[in-house]
Amino acid sequence: MKSRWFEIAALSGALVVGFHILFQRLKQQRTPDRKGSVLHAQAPDRLLDTEASPPLQLPLDLLLEILARSDPATVARCAATCRLLRRHVADPAFLRRLRAAAAITTSDHRFLIGLLYHRGRSSSHGDMGTRPPPLLKSSSGSLTNAVIASLSGELAGPDDPVASGGGLLVLRRGNKHYPTTTTLRVFDPVAGRGHVLPPRDIWDHLLLVMPDEDEPGALGGGGDINFKVFIADRDLRTQTYSSKAGAWGPVVRGNTTAACLRVPGDYELVQPWSPVVLGNVAHWLYHHGWDPGVYSILALGIIGIGKGQAAWIDVSRECHRRRRDTHREVCRELLLVSTSDDGELALLVWERPLKVSMWTMSSSSSSQRSWTRRVLIDRTAILGSVQPTCHPLWCQRVEFQWFAQGSGTVVFYMNSVGVVLLNLRTLEVRHLQRLPLELFDKVSPLCVYELDMVPLLLSLR
Template identity: 30%
Template sequence: MHPRKRQRRRSSVAAPLEPEPVLPPDVLLEIVARSDAATLVRCAASCKPLRREILRPAFIRRVCHEPEGVVPPRLLGFLRLGHDHRDKVHGPGPPVGFSLAHPATPAAESFSQKHLAPLLSRNAAVAKLLNRGGDRPLTSRNGLVLLYGGFYSAPSGRRPPSFPHMCVYDPMAGNLATFCGAPGIYPSCTPCTFVLLTAADGIGCSFLVVVVDFTGLMDASGSIKIQTMSADDAAAGGTWAPSTSVRHPRAQQGSSSTLHGRSRLAVVVLGGFVHWLMHELKRNSPPPYGMHILTYHVGTATVGTIELPTATDGLPISESKGRDLHLASSPDGRLSLVVMDRQPLTISIWLLSGSDGWARHAVIDAEANLRSLLDQPLSRRGLHDTDNNRVCFASSSWGKSDAVLLKRSPVGPDVDEERRLIVLDVETEEMWTNTTKWSAFPYEVDLESRLSAMKTF
């Protein structure tokens, strides 16, 4: 070979590249901790060592609970799913959307606007299904939504060709599980509740739907009927488990019970126990009727009751006039009773702590703040009784957020298209309004639990 050609080939060999500098792990974690929630999740998916450091409990507590944390522990907002049944004009429905209600922090605003809302609007397949107009939300828990309505297309020969269906929808992941509704249960005409349990409740699958029929409480049997549908059963063909009946503990005392007001939606699930606020209808007894909390444990299929706390006047809190009651749960997982007194308008938070019983956690003077929020003066009869400024609890439970949802419900034939909802932060006692459509539905995401549940490799 010619010497020049050999020399040219030798010179054409590229010199080895110098390795690029690598940031130390502690520096990477500092960058992640100062970014945002979406970036944190992307970094956790980039490599195994960084993922292990991000998913450490100490780091999750830091980014969720420190004052400069970039991940809000929980988000409470409102989902708009497809058509509103009050809409007069039909056609292509609006995209699935989300509006933040609580907390009012920069981290929550950033995550809801830059990540959650665009994620929902991009999910065209689910939006098309929900925009059919027949689906309506029944309940929501731990980031999942249970919907009912429309028609279920069952395999030939197994069920009628048209059957009411139910859906469990995960807006964050875009997953939708569809199955037939519980046989003989129709929400519009049956006194029932639909309870949604998730993997965080220790059920061994992604969701469990529990339908509870309270028809038997009004007759001699004094029992409730329960049917369940698990995620595994829904994937295997959508067959409901056989119904079971459980007798109310107080049925033997010659009394019947019924759900209190909006309790068919305000269902609280804690540690596998389902809680309802009940009116006790004693025979041959004048009102006011007593109230109690009915419990049902999903794992053992047993029922029980919990007495309500005693008010400062010495009477059971349910027997005092001029009060609204609502069940909820505290951020630390305790049963909470929210009490609204009308004159003057105050909101009390009671917490149940095991053997210690009920204790009043906070008393909030809400009337002054509400006066400044509402655009009409209050009457002498009190805010709750004012015709055009009737304020009461929102119809659905608000999960574990440290907030109380109130609603202003205009009455009369001229009802606005939008309803003004009022958010009360229990910790700061601040109030603000949230204007949303009629079809919007309370939706809560526990971001701290979702981060903690991510797998390490």
């Protein structure tokens, strides 16, 4: 009875029609006896795709639903099963879905996190300084082992890791006190290859690296990723290097209001120096040098038409007031995070006596922003997950070190405990390693590397 279907379709909208059509397709594809399995009993389904394809056990749409929930390695192996799947998996829309899902699902550790330490400030002996070995989150699989080996080899050299993103690492060679004389190099631990960038025209006060999803494909085949490196100086002039072009683009200044023309001289970038990227805009947290209680967030367009456009977002003084130690000037008790991969900007604050709260900003209007606070984890949750070597009262020093956006992980350091990971999605607290305070003092800051396998699938295109 067709009329009922039309009735339903009218009621439930196109959705039902979609299901209906899908189902019709499905019926045509299905082999009558599934237990016999590999019989290709029916003619290829033209509806499914313009090219001839074998009858699948499940309709393509559902296979893609399943793949969107799978890890990139499984997706890659599926792409190796037939042309049809390869084509759909390499579709930018699918990759976006996969990335969003990978950022959200928590059961598998799709991202490997490595904490890569800088060398200590030049030691008294005048050598390169000390650097603890990278801390790498244990994870099974020989890909991760290969990446760990590759990263460890890289870090044995003289270059310091300064930024990471999209599974790539940026390293700096040379004296960091004279930034314009240093050389930047982008390293891909999966391919095990490095790419030295030519000299840039401006100082990289701000720096970020991202996979170039508009220009997928290969530098020289073999799954290399195309990338962009974005830099900005304190005058908020920007320059972007594209691996596709093999050169820096022109220095660009965004069309911004006079108030946002530059980073004021007394503003200090709060560590970590990695931005929180939401869409086409990157965010960095600044501290006003003259007032320990005032913080601002710089929002800077990194790609597209808004590139170079800057805006300052004031952080509510309330966030500061609840801090554990309001006297310390440059503190790492505030951390800029995002609530999910494409989510909202938020600020984490260590509060008295020992808890982390999250402040989110209502983005309704720029003139009247209001901040709302909620406690993420309290003292009991923290101390239940980590075992301090001394009385909790002595765990006085707590500092945020990094926000790893891909996995939603906050890295913090706690006196007498060491390095601790807090997963923002599950609120799971994981004690990574004890680290003596003396060592910590010498080697700070660090850089965090996240393995991101989604860009690797771009080579399928």
